[in-house]
Amino acid sequence: MEAIGGLLTGFGVILTLDNLFFCFLGSLIGTLVGVLPGVGPLAALALLLPITFTMTPVGGMVMLASIFYGAMYGGSTTSILLNIPGKAASVVTCLDGHQMAKQGRAGAALGIAAIGSFVAGTLGVIVMTFFAPTIAAVAIRFGPPENFALMVLGIVCTLFMITGSPVKGALMVALGFLTAAVGIDVVNGRERFTFGSVDLSAGIELLAVVIGLFGVTEVLSNVERVVKSTLVAERIRGLWPTLADWRASWRPMLRGSGLGFLLGLVPGGGPVTASFMSYALEKRLSAHPDGFGKGAIEGVPARNRPTTPPLPAASSPCFRSAFPATR
Amino acid sequence: MFERALNAFWILLGAAAAAYAWTLGLIGASGPESGLFPFLAGLIIMGAGVVLLLRSASENTAPDFPRGDALWRVLGVIAGLAFMAISIPFLGFAVAGFITMVILLRTVEKSSWWFSLALALVAIVVVVWLFGRILGMALPRGPWGW
Numbered sequence: 038m039e040a041i042g043g044l045l046t047g048f049g050v051i052l053t054l055d056n057l058f059f060c061f062l063g064s065l066i067g068t069l070v071g072v073l074p075g076v077g078p079l080a081a082l083a084l085l086l087p088i089t090f091t092m093t094p095v096g097g098m099v100m101l102a103s104i105f106y107g108a109m110y111g112g113s114t115t116s117i118l119l120n121i122p123g124k125a126a127s128v129v130t131c132l133d134g135h136q137m138a139k140q141g142r143a144g145a146a147l148g149i150a151a152i153g154s155f156v157a158g159t160l161g162v163i164v165m166t167f168f169a170p171t172i173a174a175v176a177i178r179f180g181p182p183e184n185f186a187l188m189v190l191g192i193v194c195t196l197f198m199i200t201g202s203p204v205k206g207a208l209m210v211a212l213g214f215l216t217a218a219v220g221i222d223v224v225n226g227r228e229r230f231t232f233g234s235v236d237l238s239a240g241i242e243l244l245a246v247v248i249g250l251f252g253v254t255e256v257l258s259n260v261e262r263v264v265k266s267t268l269v270a271e272r273i274r275g276l277w278p279t280l281a282d283w284r285a286s287w288r289p290m291l292r293g294s295g296l297g298f299l300l301g302l303v304p305g306g307g308p309v310t311a312s313f314m315s316y317a318l319e320k321r322l323s324a325h326p327d328g329f330g331k332g333a334i335e336g337v338p339a340r341n342r343p344t345t346p347p348l349p350a351a352s353s354p355c356f357r358s359a360f361p362a363t364r
Numbered sequence: 365m366f367e368r369a370l371n372a373f374w375i376l377l378g379a380a381a382a383a384y385a386w387t388l389g390l391i392g393a394s395g396p397e398s399g400l401f402p403f404l405a406g407l408i409i410m411g412a413g414v415v416l417l418l419r420s421a422s423e424n425t426a427p428d429f430p431r432g433d434a435l436w437r438v439l440g441v442i443a444g445l446a447f448m449a450i451s452i453p454f455l456g457f458a459v460a461g462f463i464t465m466v467i468l469l470r471t472v473e474k475s476s477w478w479f480s481l482a483l484a485l486v487a488i489v490v491v492v493w494l495f496g497r498i499l500g501m502a503l504p505r506g507p508w509g510w
Binding site for chain 2: 073084131202204205208210212213214215218222224225227229253257260261287320
């Protein structure tokens with residue numbers, strides 16, 4: 038009852054015309070910024086933070102939360118239409134979302150991404166309202182061994198997602214390890230693979246690698262085939278998913294929401310890990326796993342949901358212990 | 365041939381990374397040292413390279429490479445991106461981006477001079493305005509201050 042009372046009090050504070058307008062404006066701006074490849078939610082928040090300086094505290098928080106949600110969703114648009122992830126967590130959307138767009142189903146992919154984001158975000162807020170104090174108290178006990186185990190699980194899931202040669206997949210995972218090792222070791226403070234370069238001591242940004250691997254590859258592939266662009270130029274139709282799409286998507290949507298929420302509670306377990314793990318889970322549970330990576334609509338909510346529920350969940354350890362769960 | 369060379373590269377890269385990581389230390393008194401994970405990653409890369417090299421010797425895995433005009437277009441894009449990456453610190457984002465776009469439009473798209481110049485100018489102005497002015501991002505500047 039205390040939670041319901043708090044929720045009603047929150048609605049009482051939030052449901053004003055000004056705050057709803059800030060919510061709409063923040064979502065719109067966040068989505069527009071999130072669409073730009075390379076400008077992720079964190080950068081969007083940092084860039085747009087001055088807008089909130091003149092607002093009331095509640096209005097500012099509403100605006101910032103809306104920008105964050107909008108930016109998280111916005112990354113899906115370029116993943117689906119251009120095969121260029123707007124942020125690291127959108128990488129998995131490229132796998133099936135862009136394939137759907139190539140098959141003329143960009144509308145369905147965008148629609149299920151938007152609806153799924155709304156459903157998952159709402160579920161995340163509801164669950165956080167009622168259970169966050171208890172769950173966060175457990176999650177905050179996550180230490181290095183638990184985090185290490187979580188990362189190992191994420192890597193195993195990544196290996197499971199590989200559709201081609203497993204040896205090449207393992208090689209690429211190890212190469213990713215090596216790339217991530219470049220820079221200053223956060224535990225010992227020693228420089229690794231920097232060779233005296235100041236630029237390398239800051240490490241290699243994951244987003245830069247992701248955009249390079251997906252974006253540049255796509256450009257080169259198009260140039261080779263003399264295709265002007267894979268930009269979906271025709272009118273996008275059928276944004277509202279069909280009954281068959283709903284049947285295929287509602288379970289991945291709910292599972293992704295739950296998984297994303299749980300991982301969002303863990304400091305360090307953010308949307309990227311959640312998206313890869315959820316995709317692997319759906320592929321594992323699917324009756325036709327071969328269709329994943331070739332335009333299976335289950336793959337879109339499998340990726341897209343887990344990036345949203347971690348947000349309310351991630352704010353839980355942040356509010357309780359001033360320790361953010363996501364970057 | 366290329367596949368074999370690539371797999372040999374993986375072996376060398378893995379070996380070099382493992383050797384370098386060894387110098388950082390693997391296990392210390394307080395647990396894993398900075399070199400442990402890079403060392404393991406290097407070993408995995410090296411091992412995978414060996415497996416792939418042995419496999420490529422027994423299997424016919426001819427990669428599908430671009431040829432003729434397609435190859436030149438791909439090389440043109442790579443050269444353009446390389447030029448932009450190298451020249452940005454000296455020319456700034458606006459000038460380097462403008463020159464790169466003109467080169468790509470002329471060589472890859474075979475656009476006319478006027479179209480290439482106009483499109484490159486408009487694109488760069490919009491990008492600088494959006495990212496530099498509206499979003500306040502610090503785009504690299506040339507010696508002339510923009």
